[in-house]
Amino acid sequence: MTEALSYFTTAWFDPWLLFLIAAGTFAGIYIGAIPGLSVTMAVSILISFTFSWDVNDALCLMVGIFMGGVYGGSRTAILLNIPGAPSAIATALDGYPLAQRGEAGEAIGISTVMSFFGGMVGIALLAIGAPIISDFALTFQPRDYMLLAILGILLVGSLSGESLAKGVVAGAFGMLIGTVGLDPLTAEERFTFGFTELWNGISFVAVMIGLFGVAEALGQLRQLELPAIKQKITRIVPSWASLRRYLPLSLQTSMIGVIIGALPGVGGDIAALMAYDYAKRTVRDPEVPFGKGAREGLVAPESANNAAVGGAFIPMLTLGIPGDAVTAIFIGALFIHGLNPGPMLMIEQPHMFWFMVGNLVLACVFMLIFGLTGIRIFTKIVEIPKGILIPLILLLSVVGAYAVNNSVTDVYWMLGFGVLGYFMKQYGYQVGPVILGVILARLIDENWRRAIISEQEHLGSFFANMFASPLSLVLFAAVVLTVLSQTPVLGWIRRLFRRA
Amino acid sequence: MRRLLVGAAALTMVVAGPVVAQDFPAKDLQGIIQWGAGGSTDVVMRSVTPHAEEVLGADVVMQNKTGGVGAIATKFVYAQKADGYTLLMGAENPQLYKVMGLGDIDYSSFVPIDILARGVxxxxxxxxxxxxxxxxxxxxxxxxxxxxxxxxxxxxxxxxxxxxxxxxxxxxxxxxxxxxxxxxxxxxxxxxxxxxxxxxxxxxxxxxxxxxxxxxxxxxxxxxxxxxxxxxxxxxxxxxxxxLPWGPFFGVFVKEGTPPEAVEKLTAAYRAGAESDDFKKLMDERGYKLMNLSGEEARAFLDRWQSVTSWLVYDAGIAKKSPEEFGIPKP
The missing domain is CATH 3.40.190.10 (Periplasmic binding protein-like II)
Structure with missing residues (x-):
């Protein structure tokens, strides 16, 4: 135990490591905040430099960037309605309306504190429950992933704004985009029209930057003469009373974040959206309706996406399985430094586990400090004249889209989706469901086919086995309940019975 | 006479040597990795290259260009000049592109610098x-x-x-x-x-x-x-x-038509890199067989691999085209 504690605090008393975590977190917040620059990108660029470094130095810096970056995405989501990272898509839904009311300072304050809280919950569960949670994550079968993805696609109901029909259209379009490329199971070309550039599909990050960044920038061109909203920065750190009020919701959504984060192949973006949906459904009396600037709509995704960081490390540190794209790069870093990530890591290198947990705690603390100190200057971004701000956003979008895969094709896609997103917004179509469709299309497609192939293509045994597995049954029930509660189906059935 | 010849050969090498050394590499090189950051190809390439850089006396700037089971990176390097400044860092996949109907470029359009290792x-x-x-x-x-x-x-x-x-x-x-x-x-x-x-x-x-x-x-x-x-x-x-033996492999390639001096220099650099203790240790621990093949040996390995594998997948009914169409001989 004392040994674990000494590993845990390795970086705490080492000024150089401490500095690296702080620097990483600081850089992460800004990388996360700048639309286009992503944590995955930063970490994968960094990994090439860190090969010649000491492994501890490299890990400290990368952990800082990861934690800071996931949080940083919320900044621009709140201030500019442009999520800096996929995991901040849900944050924009209520964060931006808050900024429009001049309460950006408070919104960032809440998101910072809740990110810190969620991050800590994630780390705590990593520290005490990692082996149990990773074994639980392993029990997810293709069928369960499919049900989870269907549950995800039903989030369209929460994201479609005023018209569900338009939301469904947008979501279906997203799913169509998501199917472009080599079929992941058979390497057959789908919607590629013979272009090799399309084999890998349309980069979902390029779609996101276009739909959110460029479309929003173009949209704001229509309101150039509107004066910038003066931000009142009276209260940044939320009051104790309001914290107590949101704490239960934050704890619940953090749990969602940890579990979703721990599932291989599903990350903080889906966790945050599911948490938002959960809040929308369970919070009975928000002070302001959801979508108009409800603080609960900020608390839920922000807790969940930072909790997902700890969650993503659970399968990585216990089994050597990446929980998301960033932890996949961490695994590569460990390999290159001669530490074999896998189920033996915790036995052969127990210091690594506690070292990482300690670093995550530090990164979380630095996130809180840097998050709360820079707000005053940050909120000024909203007050920058549009003539400067909009070209800047466009420039960053181009850089970001190129940098994901070093591909000019992605830049064209990004611009194309930017124009499309502009018209979608003008005609009342939300862009959120498109992203949701793109993210989930593959998950549903692959896992449905895996599940049915595993049953030797018997639909009967597919359902029979689904009802035999408690996990599948719970997920199936959740899907059915969501459909019933979000659509008028229940009403039709009731009417049918009354008539009979 | 014999001594004279050796002397003459040595003289030409002394005269020619520095010219070649100045010629290549005159600037930093670019290494295009077929697979993503943190993957096995990435780890292998990023661990061997620093040792090769020491011998080359120039930096190799590595970049991941993923997608299309490695075809995006392969096509990209093929589209560059054959001057030895763009290296393709890849795995076995291109050797099956033809029979799988994924394109017409494979490693026969490239010169193997070093087949570093093979997986079991x-x-x-x-x-x-x-x-x-x-x-x-x-x-x-x-x-x-x-x-x-x-x-x-x-x-x-x-x-x-x-x-x-x-x-x-x-x-x-x-x-x-x-x-x-x-x-x-x-x-x-x-x-x-x-x-x-x-x-x-x-x-x-x-x-x-x-x-x-x-x-x-x-x-x-x-x-x-x-x-x-x-x-x-x-x-x-x-x-x-x-x-057998059969397994996935990792190799460094340049486009066909690259000047022989550049190929020689690169081969020497990567051979030294693959012989470094760090790299050997990494390969041993991961259960890979170090190969370190270049020149004719590497070509023979690539051809045999392609012939064995193409016919296997064709006979199993998972290939789209017959290896015969491309003149790939039966093993």
């Missing part, structure tokens, strides 16, 4: 599977046709080739369930979503050591030093030896 395939099963050896698996699968779920990574991937090898030797009715790569498939194996999986030893090693999955056989003619107790596949199916 191993057949693993989930822990609670009712069989513990390859023989028992074959018996079980024949008694329960189609019930055994074998993990795959799509047509042409290592699992599909190894499965085809096994099925060429005996009746082995299994259901192939495709995953995105050997990582996700091994995860599924641990979770019990699939029953058996042919994987590269390096990817499965840690899980085998931890007792989370059980090894049935290594796809080699002899046992591997990192897992000495696991029997080679030839113990059960001796005739499979005609395909």
């Amino acid at each position: 395939p191993i057949l693993v099963a989930k822990n609670d599977a009712p069989y513990g050896t390859l023989k028992e698996l074959i018996d079980y699968a024949q008694a329960h046709p189609g019930e055994v779920k074998v993990g795959s990574t799509g047509p042409g991937g290592l699992p599909s080739v190894v499965t085809a090898m096994l099925q060429s030797q005996t009746d082995l009715p299994m259901t192939a369930v495709p995953y995105d790569g050997d990582g996700p498939a091994l995860t599924a194996l641990m979770g019990g979503a699939i029953d058996v999986m042919p994987a590269v030893l390096g990817a499965a090693l840690e899980n085998i050591k931890a007792g989370r999955i059980k090894p049935l056989a290594v796809i080699e003619t002899e046992a591997n030093p990192v897992l000495p107790d696991v029997p080679p596949v030839t113990d059960t199916l001796p005739d499979i030896a005609t395909y």
Whole structure:
């Protein structure tokens, strides 16, 4: 135990490591905040430099960037309605309306504190429950992933704004985009029209930057003469009373974040959206309706996406399985430094586990400090004249889209989706469901086919086995309940019975 | 006379040597990696290259260009000038592009600088599977046709080739369930979503050591030093030896037509890199076989690999085109 504690605090008393975590977190917040620059990108660029470094130095810096970056995405989501990272898509839904009311300072304050809280919950569960949670994550079968993805696609109901029909259209379009490329199971070309550039599909990050960044920038061109909203920065750190009020919701959504984060192949973006949906459904009396600037709509995704960081490390540190794209790069870093990530890591290198947990705690603390100190200057971004701000956003979008895969094709896609997103917004179509469709299309497609192939293509045994597995049954029930509660189906059935 | 010739040769080398050295490399090089950051190709390339840079006296700026099972990077390097400044850092995949209908460029359009290492395939099963050896698996699968779920990574991937090898030797009715790569498939194996999986030893090693999955056989003619107790596949199916040794590989390539001086320099640099202790240690630990082949040897290895694998996948019915169309000889 004392040994674990000494590993845990390795970086705490080492000024150089401490500095690296702080620097990483600081850089992460800004990388996360700048639309286009992503944590995955930063970490994968960094990994090439860190090969010649000491492994501890490299890990400290990368952990800082990861934690800071996931949080940083919320900044621009709140201030500019442009999520800096996929995991901040849900944050924009209520964060931006808050900024429009001049309460950006408070919104960032809440998101910072809740990110810190969620991050800590994630780390705590990593520290005490990692082996149990990773074994639980392993029990997810293709069928369960499919049900989870269907549950995800039903989030369209929460994201479609005023018209569900338009939301469904947008979501279906997203799913169509998501199917472009080599079929992941058979390497057959789908919607590629013979272009090799399309084999890998349309980069979902390029779609996101276009739909959110460029479309929003173009949209704001229509309101150039509107004066910038003066931000009142009276209260940044939320009051104790309001914290107590949101704490239960934050704890619940953090749990969602940890579990979703721990599932291989599903990350903080889906966790945050599911948490938002959960809040929308369970919070009975928000002070302001959801979508108009409800603080609960900020608390839920922000807790969940930072909790997902700890969650993503659970399968990585216990089994050597990446929980998301960033932890996949961490695994590569460990390999290159001669530490074999896998189920033996915790036995052969127990210091690594506690070292990482300690670093995550530090990164979380630095996130809180840097998050709360820079707000005053940050909120000024909203007050920058549009003539400067909009070209800047466009420039960053181009850089970001190129940098994901070093591909000019992605830049064209990004611009194309930017124009499309502009018209979608003008005609009342939300862009959120498109992203949701793109993210989930593959998950549903692959896992449905895996599940049915595993049953030797018997639909009967597919359902029979689904009802035999408690996990599948719970997920199936959740899907059915969501459909019933979000659509008028229940009403039709009731009417049918009354008539009979 | 002989001495004079040697002297003359030495003289020309002294005269010619510095000119070549000044010629190449005159600037930094670019290394295009076919697969993503943190993957096995990436790790291999990023660990060998710093040692090669020392010999070259120039930096190799590495970049991941992923997608299309490596075709995006392959096409990109092929579109560059054949001056030796753009290196293709790749895995075995392009050797199957032609028969899989994924394009017409393979490593025959490139000059191999160094085939660094080869992976050893191993057949693993989930822990609670009712069989513990390859023989028992074959018996079980024949008694329960189609019930055994074998993990795959799509047509042409290592699992599909190894499965085809096994099925060429005996009746082995299994259901192939495709995953995105050997990582996700091994995860599924641990979770019990699939029953058996042919994987590269390096990817499965840690899980085998931890007792989370059980090894049935290594796809080699002899046992591997990192897992000495696991029997080679030839113990059960001796005739499979005609395909062996076989395995995925990692290599550095330049476009055909690159000046010989540049090829020579690069070859020397990467050979030294592959001989470095760091790299050897990494390969040993991960269960890879160091190859360090260049020139004619590398070409022969590539040709044999392509011929064995193309015909295997073609005979198994998962190839789109016949290897004959491309003049790939039968092994």
